[in-house]
Amino acid sequence: MTLETVSEARSFGGTQGVYSHDSEATGTPMTFAVYVPEHVAGTKLPVLWYLSGLTCTHANVMDKGEYRRYCAEHGIILVAPDTSPRGDDVPDDEGYDFGKGAGFYVNAVQEPWAKNFQMRQYVEHELPQVIAKHFPVDMDRQGITGHSMGGHGALTISLRNPGKYRSTSAFSPIVSPIHCPWGQKALGGYIGDDKSAWREYDACALIEDGARLPELLVDQGHADNFLEEQLKTHLLEEAVRKAGMNATIRLQEGYDHSYFFVSTFIGDHIAWHAERLKA
Numbered sequence: 001m002t003l004e005t006v007s008e009a010r011s012f013g014g015t016q017g018v019y020s021h022d023s024e025a026t027g028t029p030m031t032f033a034v035y036v037p038e039h040v041a042g043t044k045l046p047v048l049w050y051l052s053g054l055t056c057t058h059a060n061v062m063d064k065g066e067y068r069r070y071c072a073e074h075g076i077i078l079v080a081p082d083t084s085p086r087g088d089d090v091p092d093d094e095g096y097d098f099g100k101g102a103g104f105y106v107n108a109v110q111e112p113w114a115k116n117f118q119m120r121q122y123v124e125h126e127l128p129q130v131i132a133k134h135f136p137v138d139m140d141r142q143g144i145t146g147h148s149m150g151g152h153g154a155l156t157i158s159l160r161n162p163g164k165y166r167s168t169s170a171f172s173p174i175v176s177p178i179h180c181p182w183g184q185k186a187l188g189g190y191i192g193d194d195k196s197a198w199r200e201y202d203a204c205a206l207i208e209d210g211a212r213l214p215e216l217l218v219d220q221g222h223a224d225n226f227l228e229e230q231l232k233t234h235l236l237e238e239a240v241r242k243a244g245m246n247a248t249i250r251l252q253e254g255y256d257h258s259y260f261f262v263s264t265f266i267g268d269h270i271a272w273h274a275e276r277l278k279a
């Protein structure tokens with residue numbers, strides 16, 4: 001499990017790094033970003049996973065998410081994986097919403113995607129092992145968050161793994177891929193026509209089918225162009241209400257889908273995760 005350091009820079013007393021390794025899950029090199037706050041040598045820190053949205057690499061949140069000040073303040077490591085396998089041999093689609101940059105955090109079973117698009121395996125299993133081996137993380141104190149397609153990833157991964165993540169939040173998540181064009185294209189393409197197999201990749205369906213989180217925080221911009229057609233926050237509100245789940249879902253007036261929105265509320269989310277991860 002060799003790790004290549006792509007870059008490292010000092011920031012807010014800690015280190016913002018970018019690293020690369022050969023992934024067994026995707027069969028490709030994978031790049032990810034990790035911020036490690038200043039800490040006493042030998043101590044282990046809680047870790048927050050940040051999953052990014054369509055068209056993103058590890059770099060979007062690193063460049064525009066403005067999380068380092070808050071991670072440094074709360075002593076939280078933040079890991080940002082890529083959103084898909086990359087490389088000349090990896091199949092792609094003409095659209096921005098499928099193929100490279102759009103792995104949807106699923107294990108594809110359809111060809112030609114199945115060989116490389118194993119992002120569920122990568123994010124749930126392989127990358128955590130790499131992080132545990134190479135960084136000062138306390139794997140008993142993991143939280144997960146994400147934006148848009150990454151919000152969908154955070155919700156579904158946490159719902160499928162009860163107890164693994166002590167805290168779960170999301171920014172403008174795709175709450176029900178089954179019910180939106182982005183999700184229907186992705187799940188149809190990666191998983192196939194059997195819609196019953198889509199349910200494990202749909203936060204609302206997972207909740208309907210009995211999965212629960214002890215708590216949830218979601219922020220959604222009210223002026224988000226994708227809200228009505230793709231994100232459909234009201235479906236999550238309905239699902240958590242019916243399930244009696246403890247969820248705070250905030251509609252933020254005037255905010256759109258961009259990183260101007262994410263960076264505005266990321267401090268709130270990191271503080272919220274820190275409270276639960278350090279309890």
Ligand SMILES: N[C@@H](CCC(=O)N[C@@H](CSC=O)C(=O)NCC(=O)O)C(=O)O
Pocket residue numbers: 052053054055056060064096147148149150257258259
């Ligand atoms: N290019 C597309 C929209 C792509 C887009 O908005 N991507 C979002 C995530 S959308 C859901 O997962 C994003 O995070 N973009 C990266 C960024 O740095 O802003 C279009 O033009 O419609």
